[in-house]
Amino acid sequence: MKILCVADGGITTTMMSDMLVLERYGAEVTIVEDADMATMAEITDRMGLIERGGIDVAPSCQALLDNCADKDVIVVHVASVNKEVIAASPHLKLVAVLRGGYENADVAELQARGIPLINAPWRSANAVADFTVGMMIAENKNIARSHRLLFNGVWGKQYVNQSYIRDLRKCTVGIVGMGYIGSRVAQRLAGFGCRIVAHDPFLDTASVRAAGVEPIDTLAELLRMSDFVTLHLRASAATHHLIDAEALAQMKPSAYLVNTARADLVDEAALVDALRDRRIGGAAIDVYESEPLQADHPYLGLDNVTLTSHLAGTSSDTMQTSVEIGVEDLTRFLQGAEMLNVRA
Numbered sequence: 001m002k003i004l005c006v007a008d009g010g011i012t013t014t015m016m017s018d019m020l021v022l023e024r025y026g027a028e029v030t031i032v033e034d035a036d037m038a039t040m041a042e043i044t045d046r047m048g049l050i051e052r053g054g055i056d057v058a059p060s061c062q063a064l065l066d067n068c069a070d071k072d073v074i075v076v077h078v079a080s081v082n083k084e085v086i087a088a089s090p091h092l093k094l095v096a097v098l099r100g101g102y103e104n105a106d107v108a109e110l111q112a113r114g115i116p117l118i119n120a121p122w123r124s125a126n127a128v129a130d131f132t133v134g135m136m137i138a139e140n141k142n143i144a145r146s147h148r149l150l151f152n153g154v155w156g157k158q159y160v161n162q163s164y165i166r167d168l169r170k171c172t173v174g175i176v177g178m179g180y181i182g183s184r185v186a187q188r189l190a191g192f193g194c195r196i197v198a199h200d201p202f203l204d205t206a207s208v209r210a211a212g213v214e215p216i217d218t219l220a221e222l223l224r225m226s227d228f229v230t231l232h233l234r235a236s237a238a239t240h241h242l243i244d245a246e247a248l249a250q251m252k253p254s255a256y257l258v259n260t261a262r263a264d265l266v267d268e269a270a271l272v273d274a275l276r277d278r279r280i281g282g283a284a285i286d287v288y289e290s291e292p293l294q295a296d297h298p299y300l301g302l303d304n305v306t307l308t309s310h311l312a313g314t315s316s317d318t319m320q321t322s323v324e325i326g327v328e329d330l331t332r333f334l335q336g337a338e339m340l341n342v343r344a
Contacts, residue, residue, distance in 0.1 A: 001026060001027045001028070001072050001073065001093075001334060002027070002028045002030070002070055002071045002072050002073070002091075003019065003022060003027050003028065003029045003030070003071065003072065003073040003074075003075060003330070004030050004032070004064070004067050004068055004071040004073070004074050004075065005019050005029060005030065005031045005032070005075040005076075006031075006032055006033070006034050006061060006063065006064050006074070006075065006076045006077065006079040007031055007032070007033050007034070007077070008033065008034040008037035008038065008043065008077050008078055008079065009037055009038040009039045009040060009042065009043060010037070010040060010043050010077050010078065010319055011077040011098055011319050011322060011323060012319075013031055013033060015319055015320055015323050016031050016075075016323065017031065018320075018323045018324070018327060019031070019075065019323065019326070019327060019330070021327060021331075022327065022330055022331065022334060025331065025334040025335060026334065027073075027330075027334055030067060030071070032063040032064065032066075032067055033063060034061045034063060034064070034076075034077075034078070034079045035062075035063065036059070036061065037061075037077075037078050037079065043077075043078050044291065044310060045291075046058060046078055046104075047078060047101075047103070047104070048291065050080070050103045050104055051103055051235050051262070051264065052264075055080055055082050055103065055104060055105070055106050056082065056083075058080045058082070058104070059080070060079075060080055060082060060084045060085055061076075061079035061080065061085075064076070064079050064081075064085055065084070065085060065088055068085060068088050068089040068092075069088060069089065069090070070091060071089060071091060071092065072091050072092065072093045072094070073092075073093060073094045073095075073096065073330070073333075074089065074092065074094075074095050074096070075095075075096040075098065075326060075330070076095075076096070076097055076098065076104065076105075077097075077098050077099060077322070078099070078104055079104065080104045080105075080106075081095050081097070081104065081105040081106065081110075082105075082106050082109075083106055083109050086106065086109050086110065086113065086115070092113075092115055093115065094115065094116055094117075094118070094330075094333055095110060095115060095116070095117045095118070096117075096118045096119070096326050096329070096330060097117065097118070097119045097120075098119070098120045098123070098322040098323060098325070098326045099119060099120060099123065099322065100119070100120065100121055100122070100123055100124055100125070100180070101119070101234060102117060102119045102343055102344075105117055105344075107343070107344045110344055111344050116339070116342055116344065117342070117343045117344040118326070118329050118330075118333075118339055118340075118341045118342055118343065119341055119343050120321070120322040120325040120326055120341065121179075121180055121325075121341055122180040122325070123318055123319075123321045123322040123325060124181075124312075124313035124315065124318045124321075125180040125181045125184050126184060126315075126317075127312065127313050127314065127315035127317070127318050128181045128184075128232075128260055128312045128313050129181055129184035129185045129187075129188055130188070131260055131286070131311065131312040131313075132181075132185050132230055132232075132258060132260045132312065133185065133188045133189065135258050135260060135284035135286065135306060135308070135312075136168075136173070136228050136230065136256065136258055136284065137168075138284065138306050139256050139258070139282050139283070139284040139305075139306040140161070140165060140166060140168075140228075140256060140282075141165065142156075142159045142161070142165070143306075144306045145159060145303075145306075160282075160303050160304050161254075161281055161282055161304065163254075164254035164281055166227060168189070168192035168193070168194045169192055169193035169194055170194075171194045171195070171227035171228060172194065172195040172196075172197060172225055172226050172227050172228075173189055173194050173195070173196050173197070173226060173227065173228045173230065174197050174198070174199070174216070174222040174223065174225065174226030174228065174229045174230070175196065175197070175198040175199075175213065175230055175232060176198070176199055176200070176219065176222065176229065176230065176231050176232060176233060176242070177198075177200055177231065177232035177233035177261070178198045178200040178203055178207070178208050178211060178213065178232070179200075179203075179232060179233075181232045181261075182198065182200070182230075182232035183211050183213075185230060185232065186198065186211060186212065186213045190212065195214070196212075196213050196214065197213065197214045197215075197216045197222055197225065197226065198211075198213045198214070198215060198216065198222075199215070199216045199217070199218065199219050199221075199222040200233075201219075201238070202233075205217070219242070219247065220247075220250050223247055223250040223251045223255075224250050224251070224252070226251070226252070226255060227252065227254065227255050227256070228255065228256050228258060229243075229251065229255060229256070229257050229258065230258040230259075230260070231243065231257075231258065231259045231260075231261045231262075231265050231266070232260075232261050233261060233262070233265060234261075234262065235262040235263075235264035235265065239262075239264070239265055240264055240265075241264070241265070241266065241267040241270075242265050242266075243257065243259075243265060243266040243267065243270075243271070244267040244270050245267065245270040245273070245274070248270055248271065248274040248279065248280060249274075249279065251274075251279075251280045252280070252281070253278065253279060253280060253281065254280075254281040255280050255281050256280070256281050256282045256283060256284065257271065257280060257282075257283040257284075258283070258284045258285075259283070259284075259285050259286065259287060260284075260286045260287065260312035261287065262287055263287040263288050263289045263291075264289075268288070268289050268299075271283060272298045272299065272302070275302050275304050275305060276298075276302060278304075281304065282304040282305060282306075283304070283305050283306075284305070284306040284307075284308075285299065285305060285306070285307055285308075286307075286308045286309075286310055286311060286312045287310055287312075288310070291309075291310055292309065293307070293309070325341065328340070329341055
């Protein structure tokens with residue numbers, strides 16, 4: 001069984017070398033590098049491009065094309081497994097995308113050819129869940145604002161949200177999306193004693209309840225009752241601008257919106273208006289329609305936001321975890337056992 005692994009600036013050649021353990025099971029492992037994806041900035045830009053325009057807008061990785069003709073398994077991080085790559089791989093039996101998402105694989109083409117796809121669905125879930133709770137606390141308790149003022153020589157004691165700085169135990173937190181990340185956010189929040197509710201348009205209420213969270217039938221109802229609304233859905237046609245002007249109008253005037261998921265979930269212009277007009281209490285944002293954030297972006301003129309530079313999934317553990325998840329499933333594949341993370 002010949003396995004081709006494509007490393008990049010995120011999952012490096014050193015990390016990908018853990019795949020060599022698969023040679024214990026009779027595999028032949030080859031590792032190449034994607035020269036176009038040498039930095040995290042390039043990786044972030046590529047994934048944003050694919051999420052907005054689809055897999056066909058991204059170029060193929062030349063190192064992948066040059067080495068795939070005789071391979072049975074292709075393992076990538078952000079390199080595209082598109083129609084060109086699939087057509088150039090006549091022996092292909094399995095594709096592994098070592099990411100939480102798998103937008104960089106042509107799922108329809110793989111399905112048409114009967115080639116299964118696996119991914120690493122929870123690789124950054126713990127990092128993002130930790131970060132999300134941190135963002136909630138930072139925005140509510142003015143941590144980032146106080147930090148900035150102190151560096152400017154100001155001992156700040158009064159903030160725009162002074163009348164609604166809350167203890168979490170007194171709050172209702174609404175989680176939109178109860179997948180790998182949303183469920184972990186709920187686990188972390190349980191220790192604060194807050195009421196945790198969730199709405200997931202793609203998950204049945206029994207599954208939400210099984211996670212120890214109170215299911216809410218509609219997004220509108222969740223928005224009306226929550227003191228914090230935190231988003232944990234993927235970008236898709238169904239979730240595009242899920243939080244628009246109408247949705248923001250349903251939130252409490254003291255409520256906070258937290259987005260550590262995808263910028264596409266929120267209508268940025270509508271959110272700016274709602275924050276500027278004090279129609280919601282504040283927001284904590286890690287993802288943006290255009291990155292890096294432009295110097296003239298209206299968010300930067302607001303006093304009721306906490307902004308970070310797309311950091312939620314950043315952890316020294318995330319990329320290595322991706323490889324560990326991949327190795328586990330590929331070991332099962334080589335041993336003829338059922339894989340855990342089959343997506344197509």
